[in-house]
Amino acid sequence: MKARVGIADVAREAGVSIGTVSNVYNRPEIVAVETRIRVLSAIERLGYVRSENARVLRGQPSRLIAVPVHDLTDPFCMALVQGAEEAAREAGLAVLVCKSAQNTEEEARYLDLLKEQGVRGVLITPKDDSQSFTEALQGAGIPFVLMDHDARPSRPRGCSVTIDDVAGGRMAVQHLLDGGHRNVGFVSGPHHLLQDAQRRAGALEALARAGYPATSLREPVCPGMTATAGRQVGKRLLSDPNRPTALFCTNDLLALGVLQELREAGLRVPDDMALVGCDDIDYASSASVPLTSLQRPGRAMGATAVRLLEAETMLDDGEHDHGQVVLSPELVVRSSSRRETSTAQS
Amino acid sequence: MKARVGIADVAREAGVSIGTVSNVYNRPEIVAVETRIRVLSAIERLGYVRSENARVLRGQPSRLIAVPVHDLTDPFCMALVQGAEEAAREAGLAVLVCKSAQNTEEEARYLDLLKEQGVRGVLITPKDDSQSFTEALQGAGIPFVLMDHDARPSRPRGCSVTIDDVAGGRMAVQHLLDGGHRNVGFVSGPHHLLQDAQRRAGALEALARAGYPATSLREPVCPGMTATAGRQVGKRLLSDPNRPTALFCTNDLLALGVLQELREAGLRVPDDMALVGCDDIDYASSASVPLTSLQRPGRAMGATAVRLLEAETMLDDGEHDHGQVVLSPELVVRSSSRRETSTAQS
DNA sequence: TTGTAGGCGTTATCAC
């Protein structure tokens, strides 16, 4: 078995020069049809493929994009990666995936890797407001797109795609109000995450629109973001004489825990208590009562991010306005919040 | 801002020649200590990083490994990727991830991509016995490692890592027998998957060891691999006068469906029915009764695969024996199969 | 111990 078949082999096989073979790829229009088909058939026959390494070395844009995520087993992160991969494939790009750096040293090492590989750009999901990584990327001249980072600096240094969590909270509570509920509860974990705060703001907006004061939003204390925590919330609600008739939990496990506890106590869902969760985890649709859930469009976010990166890197150095895309979450309505239990499906 | 800083800049800055800078990287031992630190400090000062493209072009082994998986949102696939990424990072490699090809054309296109990028190797999870892709890889001279493919050809063409599903079935049923159960059921989907068949074989082995005939294994028919299907199984079992006291379901959703149905009918789990699922999905531990589940070591599989690939590509062309690693699944025991409900803990 | 030069596979710029 011979070594790698190169452009020279193709040229020889087709009886043309190296430059002509290159032209067949890069400027097909300037090469004679007859020559072109001869070259193409030689390529086919020899199974020649271009060397990306040589192309990039020569100055062609790289086709590698890097996607560091916090947790490779987290469904939301993987939705991002999935969306990115689909869009990347469509654009002829390949996705380099990894767990994102945990500290400055890892960050530096990873940055070196990116520079060594000569990636075309990076899709990042910042976990906090530290801008060390984006600054480093900028310093290295590597374009990037921010994903799911609400607390953007006032002067964005790159494109970004985010999710409108305020709208999400509004949609969830609006849906419950539409179902005739007047006593609505909001359950979130103890860590006051920005996204929870935004959903809460959205919930209050929905109430305000319906003419209810902010104080009408019931907020049971909740010790965590797990099913166990949800059960505790449920237990406490059971003995609450004035308990809400509908609950928006900012986490599906939380909602499922509440669901378990209430059903075991003999309450009916959604009749005695309507439930809306958040994140639409896999199991939500398989629960004993399929759970309505606020779905964050991770896949669309990944895909959009790739397109933004593409747009940014296509323009030849021409400073273009960094795109700031905001996606809306979607409420997936299932039995846990449907009034008419007769049409229960999904 | 200047263009990319190259090896020549470093050489100039350090007052040495290009070759010496290269030697600092590739044969540090032959360069004088004093020169070396001077070069290193120049590298540091200028923020120089080597061009992987140029290195590979020059003949260095690539640091890219490709991991095509069936579904980027499937937890098991992602466990593979996670394990691979961790091991790869440790080895200084980067992971190229994508959805695996669905047809021959996609396969060919993907193969071209791999060749163009000059990947060092591929980790593949075949979905059927078609060997077209492995043969193509072999033809292209790209090393690969098979993951989770039980039906290997007699003469393997590469390393492989698999999971011992027979042992898994045996462990699950043995666990139930140890719990004092004598009437054990086995529930799997309608598609007779190889892995299900192997788990069944393991289940029969466990029974045989305990002195029970193969006919003692109860096998309720099951219409699918979903929670809904599980509920149907549960419903049918409720009216079975001679129903098993323990069930091994080859899928967690199935087991959770059974669990829901039985509990709603007032049966207690595990007292009236012990349950063991399979795959240990995220939600298994959060179910109303935390579910015992057979966990397949995807992460270890990915990591092992990378190490095998490394071993294979380190050896300079010297034909080495392809490693065939078999990993054991692990039974994660939770309340749904524990006799003593007093010590119940996740 | 250090410097010099050739070549890896492309692409782009010229002549022809």
Added chain:
DNA sequence: GTGATAACGCCTACAA
């Protein structure tokens, strides 16, 4: 419309 040739950045003999 086509062919020769000089980079791109690095590694490695080989020469000094």
